Structure formats: structure tokens, C-alpha cells
Amino acid sequence: MNSNGSDLLHRQLDVLLRTGKVLMENAADTSRTLRTMKRVAKWMRLPEDEMHLHITNKMLMVNISNAEHSYTKFQRIEREAINFNVLREVSRLSCEASEKNYSLEEYEKKLLTISESKRYYGPWLTALGGGLACGGFCVQFGCDWVAFIYAAIAATIGLRLRLLLNARGSNEYVTIGVVAFVCTIMAWCFGLVSEACQGTILDSDTPWHPMLACALFIVPGVPLINFVSDMLVGYLHVGWMRALKTLMILTAMAFGIAFAIQVCGIDDFIRDLPMTPHHHYSTYVIAAAISAMGFSMIFNTPRRLLWAVAIGGVIAVCTRNVIYLGPSSGNFGLDMGPVAGTFIGSVFISIVWCLAVRRLHTPHQCLSIPSVIPMIPGVLMYRALFGFINMHGVVGEVTFAMMNAIQASLIILFISIGVAIPNIFFRRLIS
Numbered sequence: 001m002n003s004n005g006s007d008l009l010h011r012q013l014d015v016l017l018r019t020g021k022v023l024m025e026n027a028a029d030t031s032r033t034l035r036t037m038k039r040v041a042k043w044m045r046l047p048e049d050e051m052h053l054h055i056t057n058k059m060l061m062v063n064i065s066n067a068e069h070s071y072t073k074f075q076r077i078e079r080e081a082i083n084f085n086v087l088r089e090v091s092r093l094s095c096e097a098s099e100k101n102y103s104l105e106e107y108e109k110k111l112l113t114i115s116e117s118k119r120y121y122g123p124w125l126t127a128l129g130g131g132l133a134c135g136g137f138c139v140q141f142g143c144d145w146v147a148f149i150y151a152a153i154a155a156t157i158g159l160r161l162r163l164l165l166n167a168r169g170s171n172e173y174v175t176i177g178v179v180a181f182v183c184t185i186m187a188w189c190f191g192l193v194s195e196a197c198q199g200t201i202l203d204s205d206t207p208w209h210p211m212l213a214c215a216l217f218i219v220p221g222v223p224l225i226n227f228v229s230d231m232l233v234g235y236l237h238v239g240w241m242r243a244l245k246t247l248m249i250l251t252a253m254a255f256g257i258a259f260a261i262q263v264c265g266i267d268d269f270i271r272d273l274p275m276t277p278h279h280h281y282s283t284y285v286i287a288a289a290i291s292a293m294g295f296s297m298i299f300n301t302p303r304r305l306l307w308a309v310a311i312g313g314v315i316a317v318c319t320r321n322v323i324y325l326g327p328s329s330g331n332f333g334l335d336m337g338p339v340a341g342t343f344i345g346s347v348f349i350s351i352v353w354c355l356a357v358r359r360l361h362t363p364h365q366c367l368s369i370p371s372v373i374p375m376i377p378g379v380l381m382y383r384a385l386f387g388f389i390n391m392h393g394v395v396g397e398v399t400f401a402m403m404n405a406i407q408a409s410l411i412i413l414f415i416s417i418g419v420a421i422p423n424i425f426f427r428r429l430i431s
Contacts, residue, residue, distance in 0.1 A: 009071060012044045013062050015108055017075035020053075020060045022090055022115045026083040029226040030055055030235040031424070032363065036094045037062075043097045044104070057241035080245075082222050083300045084366040089114045091363050119300045123163045126297055130217040131156030133294025133373075137216050139287035140317070141379050143209035146202070150190035151210035158183035159217050159298075173252040176218055180256025183214040188264050211266070212378045215257060217298060220249045221373050221415075225365075228416035232424055257382075258389050281318070288317035291374035301366055308360060312349050312371030320345035320375055338377070342411045346372045346418025354422055364423045372415050380408035 019040050023033045034053060041051055046064065054061040060075040093114065097107050121129060135152035143151070158179045165175040187210040194207035223242045230239035260266075292313025293306045301309060323344045326335020336344075353367040360367070387401025 006071075009064065010073070011104065012046060013064065013071065013073040014075075015104065015111070016040055016044070016046075016062055017060050017073055018115075019090065019094070019111060020055070021075050021077055022086060022111065024055070024057075024060070024077050025079050026081055026086040027222050027226065027365075028087050029229045029365065030238045031229065031233050032087070032091075032365065036091060039094045040097065040107075043094070043102075055235070055238060057238050082298070083119070084296075084363075085120060085300045085302050086114055086117070088302065088362050088366055089117075092361065120303055121297050121300065123160060126300075127156045127160035127163065129294040129297025130159040131294070133291045133298070134213045134216050136287040136289075136291030136294060136374065137376070137378055138209050138213035140284060140291070140374065141209055141212050143206040143213075144204055146194070146204035147206045147209045150187065150194070150204065150207075151213045154183050154186035154190065154210060154214040155217055157186060158215065162218075173248055176249055176252040177256035177259075180215045180218060180253045181260045182256075184211055184257050184260035185264065187211040187214040188260070188266060212382050215253060216376060216378055217295075218249065218253045219376055220246045221295075221376070222299070222369055223249075224412065225369055225416045225419050228413070229420040229424065232417075232420055254385055257385060261386070261389055281321070284317055284321065285314050288313040288374045292370050295373045296370040299366075299370060301370060302362075305360065305362060305367070308356075309367060309370045312353065312367060313374050315352065316345045316349040316371050317374050318345075319348050339407070339410050339414055342375050342377075343414035343418045345375060346415045347422055350419045350422035368419045368423065372419055375411070375415055377408045377411040380404045380411065384408055 016037055020033050020037045023036060028036075033055060037053060038048070042048065047066075050064055050066050052061075052063040052065070054063075058077050060077065061072065063070065063072045065071070090111070093107070093110055096102065102110070119126070131152040131154075134155035135148040138151035139145070139148050161182060162175055162179045165178070166172070187208075190210055191207040193202060194204040197203050223246045227239050227242040227246060230236075230242065289310040292309045296306055296309045320338075320341040321331075322333045322341075323336050324338050324341030325331035325333035349371045350364075350368050353364050353371070357364050357367065381404075384401050384405035387404060
């Protein structure tokens with residue numbers, strides 16, 4: 001290979017690695033990253049049988065080798081964020097490169113524009129979306145609309161604080177602990193305000209429910225679902241690293257909440273909260289749509305897709321409730337329990353989006369994840385946390401805490417599996 005050919009190849013490999021870097025830094029799963037990089041390599045006319053790609057959670061590697069030459073390039077993954085619009089635009093660019101016969105310069109320019117593009121939602125609008133999402137969670141846990149406002153305000157301020165601390169370079173896990181502490185304290189204060197203002201517009205019949213929902217924007221749903229997806233298709237190293245990161249985030253979040261509970265001397269009121277939904281179905285439809293759209297704003301889903309995500313959240317939650325509830329709780333449904341209901345709801349909406357992604361020209365991940373987030377089992381998570389904190393040696397305390405922890409973990413795991421399995425198998429079928 002002459003020097004001009006060698007220079008071109010090195011440049012192509014650099015561009016290929018930058019494509020993968022942009023995807024991994026914005027929360028793409030490993031399968032999507034590899035699939036997109038292979039599509040770009042095919043457009044570059046790189047020999048598929050001579051190319052080798054390797055991905056870890058912090059490094060990308062590509063090698064081109066034949067009987068005469070071997071070229072290897074590395075690219076470090078510098079940061080981790082969640083930006084579904086970037087995933088969508090890079091996926092579209094990788095397809096357009098062949099369809100419109102882009103030059104390498106055109107592709108590089110467009111990729112740079114995508115990677116440096118501003119978010120659709122500014123910091124305060126993102127925080128407001130997250131706050132409304134947590135308010136929607138609170139309604140699903142049984143609160144009234146006054147408590148919805150309390151939860152939304154606490155979560156909005158907490159998320160804005162998180163964005164501010166992240167922008168100033170604070171340690172990620174310290175930030176999560178501080179934000180969880182602040183959100184819980186604020187929700188507790190709103191509960192005191194509600195009790196002090198009985199009979200006024202500030203009075204809520206469910207003043208303590210916002211404590212269950214105000215910090216749920218921290219729950220790492222995207223890394224968790226990516227972990228399951230990576231594990232199912234055999235990318236074990238990346239999958240385990242994402243699982244470890246998820247565990248670290250949840251630990252930091254639990255520490256902040258637990259510290260707030262101890263500081264405020266909050267009683268274990270969660271033990272007495274009913275798990276069975278008691279609002280009218282229409283209320284859950286509104287709450288699910290609000291939560292799904294709110295999380296979409298955190299994930300920077302394009303504005304034109306918010307309606308689709310809202311419908312997806314409604315479908316997922318209503319499917320879950322029909323499977324979960326039944327005559328034993330005085331509701332309409334199949335009475336199969338929360339784990340089965342959550343799993344079937346996740347599978348169903350994942351299949352729906354598998355069939356719709358080509359029409360909407362959007363990756364499956366950008367639609368399915370915000371749709372299933374409203375099913376996170378916040379009451380069970382808090383019951384487990386309170387159970388562990390308030391142990392006094394009484395018989396059954398460990399059993400109570402572990403039972404709720406296991407059930408919450410199973411529901412979250414089955415949400416992830418329900419999203420990942422249809423995406424893996426139906427995508428192949430559709431392709």
C-alpha cells in the first residue's frame with residue numbers, strides 16, 4: 001500500500017472510531033454501536049473480512065490486517081451521558097452516507113455537527129421535565145394532585161442541582177448522594193407544610209407520598225437496560241461494567257436518601273401504603289404520559305417524538321395494570337401480579353416500537369426506554385430501604401426488607417429484559 005493509500009486508511013479508521021465514540025458516549029448499547037460502525041465501514045469500502053472491531057466500556061479498537069499489512073487504532077471513551085437525539089442522528093447519518101454518496105469530508109463535518117449540537121431542552125426545561133416525570137410517578141403511587149406538585153417541585157430543584165454540579169466537575173456519585181438528600185429533605189418539608197395548612201389549597205391527603213418519587217429521576221434506567229441487552233447478546237465485559245455503574249449509582253442514591261431519613265427522623269410510613277392502584281384508570285393514563293414525556297426530556301428525545309413516547313408510556317402502564325390487577329383487588333384484569341404485569345407490559349411496548357421504528361426513523365432504544373420508565377417500583381424500593389434502616393432486632397424485619405428488595409429488583413430486571421429481548425430478536429426478524 002502506498003503512502004497516500006495508507007494515509008487515507010488511517011483517516012478512515014479515525015472517522016470510524018469517532019463514530020463509535022459518539023455513540024458510546026451517549027448511551028448506545030454495544031450492539032447498536034457495532035452495527036452502526038460496520039455500516040459506516042461498508043460505506044467506506046473497508047474489507048469486512050480483514051476488519052476487526054473490539055469495544056470495552058472505556059476503549060474502542062479497530063484493526064485492519066492482511067498478509068502484507070496490519071493497522072490498529074484506538075479511541076478512548078471520555079465521558080458518559082444520555083442523549084437519544086445524538087443516537088438518532090448518527091444512525092440516520094450512517095444510512096445517508098451510502099444513500100447520498102457522501103464524501104469522507106462531508107461525513108466528518110456532519111458527525112462533528114451532531115456531536116457538538118446543543119440539547120433540545122435547556123437546563124431548567126430539562127429539570128422541569130424530570131420534575132413532572134417524578135410527579136407522574138407520585139400519582140401512580142397513589143398521591144393526589146397537590147402532592148404531585150410537591151413532588152414535581154422537589155425533583156425539579158434536585159435535578160437542576162445535579163446538572164449544575166455536573167457542569168462544575170463534581171464527582172458523579174457524590175453529586176447523586178447530595179441530590180438524593182436534598183430532594184428527600186424538600187419532600188419532607190412539603191409534607192410538614194401540607195399538615196400545617198390543612199383546609200387550604202396547600203393541604204394534601206397524601207402529604208408524604210412525594211418522598212417516594214422526588215428522587216426517582218436518578219434511577220439509572222438506561223444503563224440498566226443496556227446492561228441486560230449487552231449480556232443477552234454476549235458482550236459480557238461491557239455489560240458487567242454497566243451493571244457495576246448502575247449499582248454504584250443506586251448505592252449513592254440510597255445513601256443520600258437514608259441520610260435524609262435519619263436527619264429528619266422520618267417514620268416508616270411506607271409500610272402502611274397500599275400497593276394496589278386505587279385511582280381511576282384515566283388518572284394512570286395521564287400520569288404515565290407525563291412521566292414518559294418528562295424522562296424523554298431528560299434523555300433529549302426530539303420534541304416531535306414526545307407524543308409517541310407518551311402513547312408508549314400509556315400502553316405500557318395500562319398493559320401492566322390489566323395483567324397485574326384483578327378481582328382479588330376489586331379491579332379489572334388477569335390478577336397475575338406486579339412482576340408478570342411489568343414484564344408483559346415491557347415486552348408488548350417493545351414489540352410495538354420494533355414494528356414502528358422504521359416509520360418513525362428512530363432507534364428502538366429512543367422510544368422503548370422512556371415508555372417503560374413509568375413502571376419503576378418506587379414504593380417497593382423505599383419499603384426495602386426503610387426496612388433496612390429501621391431494623392431493631394424484631395423478628396421478621398430482615399424478611400420484610402429482603403422481600404421488598406427482591407421484588408423491586410425482579411421488577412426492574414424484568415423491565416430491562418422485556419425491553420431487550422424483543423429488540424434483539426424482532427430486529428433481526430425485521431432486518
